[in-house]
Amino acid sequence: MMIHPWSAIAALLPVQGTMPLLLTAAPEVDSALVLAGVLLSLAVIYVASKVGGEICYRINLPPVLGELIMGVVVGISVLHALVFPETGGTTENSFIMQLLADTTSLDTQVAPETFAAISEVISTLSEIGVVILLFEVGLESNLKELLRVGPQALIVAFVGVVVPFAAGTAGLMTLFHIPAVAAIFAGAALTATSIGITSKVLSELGRLSSTEGQIILGAAVVDDILGLLVLAVVASLAKTGEVNVNQVVYLIIASTIFLGGAILLGRFFNSAFIKVASALKTRGDLIIPALIFAFVMAYIANAIQLEAILGSFAAGLVLDETDEREELQKNVIPVADALVPIFFVVVGAKTDISVLNPTIPANQEGLIMALFLIIVAIVGKVVTGAVVFGQEKINRLAVGVGMIPRGEVGLVFLSVGRSTEALSPPLEAAIVMMVILTTFLAPPLLRFVFPNPNEPSTAIAANSDANSET
C-alpha cells in the first residue's frame, strides 16, 4: 500500500506522520504530500514546456524560447502556478500549495515547510536537468572539432569578456557617474555567457556540430572559466580592495588540469566505459554507467570550485568518442526530454518581469541604465565574431550572436555584488533587465542569423548525423 520511505525500520525512531488523515499526530512534513506537490509541479512544468515549445516551433522560433516564456507565464510574474520561496513565492500565493490545501490533508501548520521541501526538490531537479543537458551537448559535440577550433574559441571568449567589461565599466563611470566598484561589478556581469541556453538553441537549430556551433560552445566553456576568474577578482577587490591572487591562480590551474585531464584521459575513460557497459547484463547497462560518469565528473568539477555543468559536459565529450555513442545517445534522449524542460521552465518561472514595467516609477532610473547595459551586452558579444581567424566561410555574425545570452550567469554576479552592498537599487534592476532581455532575445536572434536549418553551411560531416536525432 503506502509507498513511503522505510522510515520506521532504523532504530525505531519517531517517524514522520505518514497517515495524517487517520491520526492527528504532531504536525510534521508529510512526505506523501511533498511527493504530491512535486508531481503536480512537474505536470505544470511539462504542460508549460510543451505549450511554449510547440507554439515557438510553429512560428519558426527555437522551442526553448517558448519554454522560457511559458515558464514566465506559469511563474511568479503571471499565474503563480509555480513559485519559489527565494523569488517571492509563499504558501499563500502558490497555486500548487492552494490546490494541495484544498484537495489533500495538508496541515496548515507545516505548509511553509512542505512548500520549501517541494521547491527544493524542483530546483534541484532543474539543476540536474541542466547537468544532463550539458552531458547530452557533450555527447553531440565532437572533441576533435572542438580542439581544432580551440584557438578561435579562446580568442572569441577572451574578446567577449574584455570588450563588454571595459565598455560597460567605463560607460557606467563616465555617463552615469557610478562609483568604480559598482561599475566594475556591473561590467563583470556583462562578461558571462549562458552555456545552457546557447547550446540548447544551437542543438534545436541543428547547428551544434557546425563550425560556428563548436566555436560558440568552446568559447562559452572558456567564458565560464574566465567568468569565474573575473568574479573571484571583483569579489575580492570589493571586499578587501585587493585582488586575491591565490584564488585566481588556483582557478586557472584547477580548470586547466580538470579539462586537460579529462581530454587526455578520455581514451582510458572510453575503453573503461565500453568494458563496463558490455559486461553488464541487466537493464540500464548503458545509461547507468554513463550517468555515474557524468555525475561523478559534475561532482569533481563542483568540488574544485568549477561548475557541475562543466563536469558533465566533459563527461559527454569524452564518451562522444565511444563506439557505443549512438546507442548511448538514444538512451540519454528520453532522460534528457524528461529532465531538461524542468530547467528552462523553472528559469522562466523564477523570472519576475515586473522589473521591466516602465509605469512603475522605481524602475525608470534603472531602465535608462538598462538600455545602455543591453546595448553593450549585445554589441560587446557580436563583435567577437570579427576576431575569428583561419575560417573562410564562417558565419561571423552567428558566432557573435551565439555569445549573447547571459542567463542565470549574470545573476550570480548580481548576488555577489549585492552582498558587498556596492550596487544601488536602480543599477541592480538594470542588471536584471539586461540579463532577462539578452536571454530572451538570443534564441530568436540566433534563429534569424542561422536562416536555413536544413542546409548547414559548414556542417561537419562526421558528426552531422547527431543533429537528426535531436
Next chain:
Amino acid sequence: MMIHPWSAIAALLPVQGTMPLLLTAAPEVDSALVLAGVLLSLAVIYVASKVGGEICYRINLPPVLGELIMGVVVGISVLHALVFPETGGTTENSFIMQLLADTTSLDTQVAPETFAAISEVISTLSEIGVVILLFEVGLESNLKELLRVGPQALIVAFVGVVVPFAAGTAGLMTLFHIPAVAAIFAGAALTATSIGITSKVLSELGRLSSTEGQIILGAAVVDDILGLLVLAVVASLAKTGEVNVNQVVYLIIASTIFLGGAILLGRFFNSAFIKVASALKTRGDLIIPALIFAFVMAYIANAIQLEAILGSFAAGLVLDETDEREELQKNVIPVADALVPIFFVVVGAKTDISVLNPTIPANQEGLIMALFLIIVAIVGKVVTGAVVFGQEKINRLAVGVGMIPRGEVGLVFLSVGRSTEALSPPLEAAIVMMVILTTFLAPPLLRFVFPNPNEPSTAIAANSDANSET
C-alpha cells in the same frame, strides 16, 4: 557560469549564498552543494544498484534483490554512504556529508540543513522512481487480461488479507498474551503486499504478463485498497474504540470510482493521448504527455486518499491499449532505468538490519514473536494460491509466493500503531523483522517457484513481446 536558480531576479530579495568560497556571507544552505550532494548520492545509488543487480543476475536471482541488499550495504546498516535523517543518519555519520565537508566549501553551521535538503531530494526521487515503475508495470500489463482474471485476483487478495490477519491476531493473543489492540495492529501489518517489489520481480522473471503474474498484480492492487481499509479501521479502533464507518465507506467509493473511472474512460484517454502525441512536433512528443498523464493520475489518487502509485499504474494500464505503446515503452524504459533503482537502493539503505542481530539481548524477546509472524506472513499468503478458481494449468504456489513481500507497506501500519502507543518495543521489533525477511525472501522464492523464465507455461501471446524488452 554558475548554474543556480535565478534567485536574484524576483523582487530583489536577499539571495542564498551562491559563492561561499569568495565571500563569508551569513550562513545559508548553498544550492550548489545540495546539487553536489544529490549527484554524489545518485552515483553511490547507481553503483550499488549495478553491483547488486549484476551479482544476483549471475547467480540466477532477480536483480532487484541485489539492489535491495546493496542498498543495505551502502546504507545505515553497514557503510553509511547513504543515510537519511529519519532513519538515524546525521551529518557526522553520513559518508557523503563528510566527503562534502572535506572536498567542498560546506559551511558546518548549515551542514544539518544541507543534509536534510539532500535527503529530501533523494527520498522524493525514490518515490518518483516507484511512481514510474508502476506506470511501466501498467504499460506492460494487459487491461483485458487483468479484467479477465479480476475475480480470481479479488478472491486471492481477500483471502490474503483475512487469513494472515485472523491467524496473526489470534496467535499473538493466545500464544503471546498480547493485548487485543496491539495484536490487531500486528495482524493488520501482516495483510499488506508490496506491489512495487512484487511487480519488479515478476517483470525481471519475464512473468508479469503471464496469467499468474496478472493475478498477482491484480490481487496486489486490490490488496493495496483493502490494506487502506484495514488501516482506517484499526487506526480509528485504537484511537476511539470505534470504527470510523464514514472513512471506510469513503475509501471504498473513492477507490471504486477512481479505478472504474480510469478503466471506463480509458478509450477516451487513449484517443486523446494519441491526438496530443501525434500533434506534437518537438522533442519528447511521447514521453512528456505520458508523464503528464501519469503524474496527474498519481496526484488525483493521492488527493482522494488512495496512493500515488495506484494512479500511475492506472495511467499505464490505460495507455497500454494505445497504438503507440511500443514506441512509448521504448521511451519510458531509459527514464525508468534512471529512476527506479533509486527506489530499491533507498529502501535497502533505510533498513537497519541490526534489529535482526540475536546477540543483542533486547532483540531476543522480539525474535520469537518475529518467528511466529514470519511463518504466518508466509503461510497466510501462500495459501491464497489454493483459492484461485477457473484456471486449469495455474501455478498456484507462484501466485501465493508472489503475495509474500510486505515491503514498506507493513511499516506504515507500524508507524500508525506506534503513534497510538499500543505496541510494545519487542512487538515493534518483531514486525520490523517480519517486514524485512518477507521482503528479502520473496524475490529468491519467486525465482524458485518460477523455475524456467524462458518457457512461460501460461504466457499471454498478445503481450509476451513486452517481456523481451524488460
